[in-house]
Amino acid sequence: MKIKALCVSVLLAFSSTIAAQQDGDTIALNIDESITQPQQQQSWWNKKLLHKGYKGHLEFFTEPIDDNMYLLGVSTSHGRQFSPQFFLGGGMSFILMEYYYNKSSSKAELHGTIPLIVSFADFRFTPITKRITPVVGLKMGYLFFFHFLRATPYIGVRWGLCKGFGANLGVGFPVFFVPFGGGTMEAVRLNVGIDF
Numbered sequence: 001m002k003i004k005a006l007c008v009s010v011l012l013a014f015s016s017t018i019a020a021q022q023d024g025d026t027i028a029l030n031i032d033e034s035i036t037q038p039q040q041q042q043s044w045w046n047k048k049l050l051h052k053g054y055k056g057h058l059e060f061f062t063e064p065i066d067d068n069m070y071l072l073g074v075s076t077s078h079g080r081q082f083s084p085q086f087f088l089g090g091g092m093s094f095i096l097m098e099y100y101y102n103k104s105s106s107k108a109e110l111h112g113t114i115p116l117i118v119s120f121a122d123f124r125f126t127p128i129t130k131r132i133t134p135v136v137g138l139k140m141g142y143l144f145f146f147h148f149l150r151a152t153p154y155i156g157v158r159w160g161l162c163k164g165f166g167a168n169l170g171v172g173f174p175v176f177f178v179p180f181g182g183g184t185m186e187a188v189r190l191n192v193g194i195d196f
Contacts, residue, residue, distance in 0.1 A: 050081050050084040051081065051164060052083065054079075054081075055078070055080065055087055056076065056077070057076065057195045057196075058074070058075075058193050058196075059074070059192065059193025060073070061074075061190060061191035061192075062189070062190055063174060063187045063190075064187065064188065065187045068100045069097065069100070070097075071096070073095035073096065075092065075094070075118075075120075077090060077120070077139075078091060079122065084126065085125060085129070086123075086124070086125060087122070087123070088122070088124075089121075089122045090119070090121050091122055092118065092119055093117070093120065093141070094116075095115070095117070095118060096115055096116075097116055098111075098113055099111070116143060116144070116146075118141045118142065118150060119144075120142075120152075121139070122137065123138050123139075124136075132158070133158050135155065135168065135170065137154050137155075137156075138151065139154070140152075143176065148176045148177060148178060149177040150176050150177070151174070151175050151177070152172045152173065152175075154170050155170060155172075156169055156170020156171065157169050157170070158195070165194070165196050166194065167192075167194055168192065168195060169191075169192050171191075173187075174189050
């Protein structure tokens with residue numbers, strides 16, 4: 001009798017398991033587990049961190065122009081992230097221009113620092129909405145002290161650190177348009193910054 005009761009219990013347990021599998025409970029659980037695991041890994045990597053709305057940028061940069069002149073500065077831009085790919089805003093750069101002049105014939109040497117302010121429009125394009133993405137952009141500005149126009153196309157990389165916050169590293173190629181037929185001056189700009 002005890003053996004029969006044990007066999008019936010095992011049979012009921014086995015049949016209930018099969019019935020649950022046929023209803024899809026266990027299968028659904030297994031499918032959920034198999035789908036959930038890759039989604040968690042992908043969601044961390046593919047999470048869109050550049051949401052629509054306000055966006056700010058802060059960066060530090062240096063621009064060696066030639067052997068006698070280089071620029072150090074900080075810039076901030078603020079605007080709207082229209083989509084995960086497109087940003088448009090405006091900002092200001094505060095620059096210290098260091099210059100050296102050595103006239104060997106008379107042994108006269110000149111050294112100085114000039115503070116500069118540049119206002120600019122900032123356009124950024126991030127083609128990939130992942131945590132690590134390339135960035136392409138253009139800053140168009142005006143150098144108040146010298147009345148120069150300035151265009152800075154740039155490329156870089158953005159690392160998404162957390163929701164709405166990232167670190168940026170890039171290189172730009174500023175071109176100064178000198179008025180009254182003076183031509184152009186070119187430089188290379190190295191920058192590091194954050195966005196928030």
